[in-house]
Amino acid sequence: MSLDPASWEAATFEHAAGWHPLPLATGAFGVSAQSPLTATAGIEVLRAGGSAADAVVAMVAVDCVVQPGTCSLAGSLGALVRSADGQVEVLNAGMNRPLHHREDYDHLRDRATGHAVLVPGCVPGLEALWARYGSKDWPALWIPAIALARDGFRAGPLFSSNAARRAIILRSLIGIGGSEPARTLISLEKAGL
Numbered sequence: 045m046s047l048d049p050a051s052w053e054a055a056t057f058e059h060a061a062g063w064h065p066l067p068l069a070t071g072a073f074g075v076s077a078q079s080p081l082t083a084t085a086g087i088e089v090l091r092a093g094g095s096a097a098d099a100v101v102a103m104v105a106v107d108c109v110v111q112p113g114t115c116s117l118a119g120s121l122g123a124l125v126r127s128a129d130g131q132v133e134v135l136n137a138g139m140n141r142p143l144h145h146r147e148d149y150d151h152l153r154d155r156a157t158g159h160a161v162l163v164p165g166c167v168p169g170l171e172a173l174w175a176r177y178g179s180k181d182w183p184a185l186w187i188p189a190i191a192l193a194r195d196g197f198r199a200g201p202l203f204s205s206n207a208a209r210r211a212i213i214l215r216s217l218i219g220i221g222g223s224e225p226a227r228t229l230i231s232l233e234k235a236g237l
Contacts, residue, residue, distance in 0.1 A: 137169020
């Protein structure tokens with residue numbers, strides 16, 4: 045199997061159009077996600093010899109593409125990791141304070157300066173999880189998300205319902221970089237990030 049969604053079974057994409065999560069297991073490991081595309085990305089990483097941390101990175105990236113509004117790189121990340129010897133570690137990658145944070149922080153006062161905007165911890169959290177427990181190359185883990193963002197996919201009910209609720213806003217973006225997420229992921233890929 046492959047991290048390139050073009051090589052995934054057609055049934056994965058057909059199942060993605062439904063409401064049902066797709067748990068996948070292959071003997072020694074398994075994953076579960078609401079989106080079959082997300083689950084498939086995780087299982088393919090594991091089949092390729094990746095670690096659970098590698099699978100999480102790929103799954104979060106894909107979920108951000110196929111289920112916007114339910115998953116975002118602009119949020120926080122929490123993880124519990126249990127090693128083979130039974131040790132448990134906690135990763136808490138919440139929101140961080142802005143650079144040059146003032147000790148007398150006041151959200152209302154500091155909004156106009158931009159100093160009230162917290163820095164999302166999801167991407168640094170994913171990177172920390174991967175750096176400690178990952179085994180695959182960081183750019184390779186983003187291949188499924190980049191391909192799905194670039195090439196498209198059949199939207200499932202959750203994506204469709206979120207898009208319908210935000211139709212007015214989405215229509216206003218047509219012609220203002222409607223494929224911006226794909227361009228952003230491709231530029232990250234080219235930069236080797």
